[in-house]
Amino acid sequence: MSSADKTILSVKNVKKHFPIKEGVFQKVVGQVHAVDGVNFDIKEGETVGLVGESGCGKTTIGRCVAGLEALTEGNIYFDLPSDKIALLEDSEKQDDKKVSAEQIEEIGNSYDIGKIEGDLFNHYRRNCQMVFQDSFASLSPRQLVSDIVSRPLRVHNVCPENEVIPRTINLLEQVGLGAQHLYRFPHQFSGGQRQRISIARALALDPKLIVLDEPTSALDVSVQAQILNLLHDLQKKRGLAYLFITHNLSVIRHMADKIVVMYLGKVVEAGNTEDIFANPQHPYTKALLAASPDLQSEVTSGMAALDGAIPDPARPPQGCSFRTRCPVAQPECGWEVDDVVRRLEHKDSIFNFLKEVDQSDAFNAKFTFETEAAANQLMAAMKSDDIPDAMKKMVSKLNCDAEHVTVSFKPAKTVPLIACGNGSSARCVLVNK
Amino acid sequence: MTQDSRTNSIVINGLNDSAFKVRLNRNLEIIQSVLANPTTVIGLVIVILMLMMALLAPVITEPNMPDPYQMPRDWQAARSAPLTPGHVLGTTNRGGDVYYGVVWGARTSLKLSLIVVCLTVVLGVTIGSIAGIVGGKVDEVLMRIVDVFLSIPELIFALAIAAILGPSFTNIILALVVVFWVKYARIMRAQVIRIKQRDYVDAARIMGDSKIQIYLKDILPNSFSPVMVQATLDMGNIVLVGATLSFIGLSEAGIAEWGVLVSEGQAGISAGRWWASTFPGLMVFLWALAFNLVGDGLRDVLDPRTETKR
Incomplete structure (x- = not known):
């Protein structure tokens, strides 16, 4: 599916901590580590699936990528040319001092979505859109479909005023709706149709990347399939890249080229979809696959479903964060x-x-x-x-x-992501043992 | 090309028409569901009659020149009972025509309540929006100020302010504005905080719309219905509190205002001259009741909790 192997989005060591405030003076008493050092790349026209339990930070990542949240640490680069990628990779190797801090800053100022301003940022806005889970909450109840879908066109002055409505109709047709739906309110549609309207709005600016935050979780199963097929077709036609956030493993298997498994704000396993489904490395991934009923037959390890809840992200465990629930925890887990x-x-x-x-x-x-x-x-x-x-x-x-x-x-260090040989990587002390 | 653009423009014009129709239909639907409630209809009928009386006052009665808001005095016919020729509802001790006072009192009340509601809504919505959108310390400071205002009972607070400012109709307006804006600030702040977390606000941010546009297009229209309900209720409450202040004598003496008239008539009640206080008192009661009925009906339809069901 990845026609050109061009990376359009690089998420580098992204951290997002939310302060916990207390009392009349709103004193900060702690930090919720919603996202704690996440790395992944999205290439042109590919789908990266972000999976994990609720509360693992996957939605926060999506919001960061869409530019809704300011990062606590780290960078998100958009449309970085390959020579600049190489430069950044050089700088990550500590021993290599060829890359100066100025160069890094220069890259940041023109490609980091947290730093770019003005026209560059508008360019990013046009290229990265988002579809939300709750189609009720994502469409203003007081606006007509025509206003909702045409709004991005008007905000960015994409076309003269007399072309706005024809283009809006065209967008609606692309998502399986039509001109007859233009002048209706969102509450007059079903859940699936509303999600189509959301997708039409996201397509209006002809973006390269769409963040899909559980776009089908709130829908009936039969409607889910329609929306997934629609997303699939749109990707083929337009070469869209998706960041697909979901907790549904069968959906992710159907949609994603690559999977990033998250647990407690950290990536625990990342790799190609088929590799991960065929041979999961991290005990958490194994447990997730085992817990997914329609996939059980293909999972070799006979692990039971996970006990317990995710630990408090305000006090994430040191060492490996999964060890509190891990059935095969080791001494080195910290x-x-x-x-x-x-x-x-x-x-x-x-x-x-x-x-x-x-x-x-x-x-x-x-x-x-x-x-x-x-x-x-x-x-x-x-x-x-x-x-x-x-x-x-x-x-x-x-x-x-x-x-x-x-x-x-005995103190322990954070477990790093380790390459597993088959192209995927996992954050577990057992890998390669 | 011409063919194409012509058909396009026809299509667009045709569709614009239907956008207008859809909006109209939705508004009609809302009006219909408001009218489905019989008590609301009763309230609405009284409101309409009151408004007509207020607007048509110069037609219904001969305006008292030079200042029609002053009661005409007919000293010869003072203390006459209702149905006296020339004084349908009788006169007060001081010869004020009760009928004139009742009719022009409606006009005074409308003036009072409209001015106060407009000013308080603008003030309250502005301050509430700032608190809700900016948040943090600004919110904290503004809401503590609101708390101070809310901690004092409405009537006593208005009374104190009007007393300090001295007796005049303008000062009553000022006193009522000072007392009534806080509720709108509270309501608006809560609404803004609720609405600004909605996904459609995030969607608007992602598409790159400006903060002002997001406020005007997304936050304000979706936050406004509770404010409208409160404004309708206050149209009644303000006249009630305003009449109370006038009754105590904080308004200009002798103006055609229900509270003033009740106060002018009260001396005669013990002597059996019930009419001078009863008719204007009844008007205050009906006015407050009618707006409360309409406000309740509006709340049933526009309440944010039922918003998604529609």
């Missing part, structure tokens, strides 16, 4: 004090008599209990089967001094 609490908080009465916790960092903590018995209970629990062996191996210090319990873990 265990920390929070894991002790996560594992034991559902056990009866262990933390009932907890007085205070003195936590110097993620790996060291001193629990103070009201009674010695409670402290001993924690000590016993730390040695019991409730704590996985992999975690026990990383405990560097476990002391009980009357009602104080000191727990220390």
Whole structure:
């Protein structure tokens, strides 16, 4: 499908943290790490699928790409020429000092969507559009379809006023609607039709890239197929690139050329769709595939569905962020004090008599209990089967001094994305072992 | 080429026509559902009668020159009962014609409520929009100011301001504006915050429309219906509070205003001259009731919670 292998969008180390504010003075008390260092490229005419549970940051990425959110860190480059890509890649290699900071800044000022202004930014606006999940909320209830679909044409003065309506009709026809639908309000349409109107609006400026944020999740299954086929046809006709965000694996398999699997704001696995479906590397990807009923027969590993919820993104786990739910967690995954609490908080009465916790960092903590018995209970629990062996191996210090319990873990580093040989990459200590 | 562009323009003109029709139909639909409620219809009929009375006042009664808003005084016929020739509804202690006061009082009330509603809506919507859109500290400061205003009971607050400013009709308008704008600021702020998170606002941002256009095309039209409901209710409330202030004597003495008239007539009530206070009092009651009925009917139709169902 990728006719020309030209990269049109490069997402580089993107982070988006949302401040948590409290009190009358709106003091910032923490950060939600919605997106925490994400990299991927989109080539001309290809579909990149972004999958993950709700709350993993996939929608935030989509909003960042569409220019709705200012990035906390990182860059999103649009339509970067190949020599500039090479330059950026050189600069990423620390040992290579050939690329100066000025050069990087110059690239940023003309291609980074967070930095470009004026005409350059308008150019990006015209080339990147978005279709939202909720077709009710994405069309203004007080505007006619003609106003909604023709608005981008008018905003960018694409054509003289007398051509606006014919072009709008043409756009509606491209999405399977017609002139008879021009002068109706959105509430007079079905969900599928409203999504078609959204797509027509996104097509109005003839973009190269469309961010599709769960475009079919709110639709009936039969209508889903129609919309997916429409998107497919439009891509073929116009050479569109899609960033397809969804939690539906069968949809992504049908649509995407490449898949990026996200978990807790990080990419855990990325690669070609067929490779990932045939041979998933990361335990999370395996679990996702296993949990998708209509795909089960093709997944070799017989893993059960995942337990538990995603950890609080305001305090993401160190090391591998998936280890709290991972069935094959290893010592190297990086265990920390929070894991002790996560594992034991559902056990009866262990933390009932907890007085205070003195936590110097993620790996060291001193629990103070009201009674010695409670402290001993924690000590016993730390040695019991409730704590996985992999975690026990990383405990560097476990002391009980009357009602104080000191727990220390060996510090761990964040697990990097590792190439798996077949072109995909995964963020897991087990890869290539 | 000419053939093409001609057919195009015909098509466009034809379709523009139907855009107008669709909008008209939608408005008619809304009016229809408003009229489906019998109590609203009763309110609407009273409102229309009141408005006609106000607008046609110079036709219904001979204007009192030079200032028609001043009650005419017929000292010879003071304290006459209703149905006296020349004084259908009787006269007050001081010879004011009650019929004239009732009719021109409607005009005064309309003037009062329209001026106050227009000023408060503009003020409240502006401040509420700024708070909702800018957010952060600006929002915090503006809303604390609004809280201060809201913490004082409407009537007492208006009374205090009008008393400080001194008795005059203009000062009553000022006092009512100061009291009534806060509700609109609150409503508008809540609406703007709700609407600005909608996907269609994001879609407009993505297509690159300017902030002013997004406010005018997306946020304002979709936030406005609760403001309209409140404005209709306030058309009644303002006359009620305004009449109260005039009754206490914070308006200019002797003007054709229902509150002034009630106050002028109250001295005679114990002596059995009920008419001078009853008729203008009834008018205040009907006016406030009618606008409240219409406002409630509008709320049922325009309420944001039922908006998506339509």
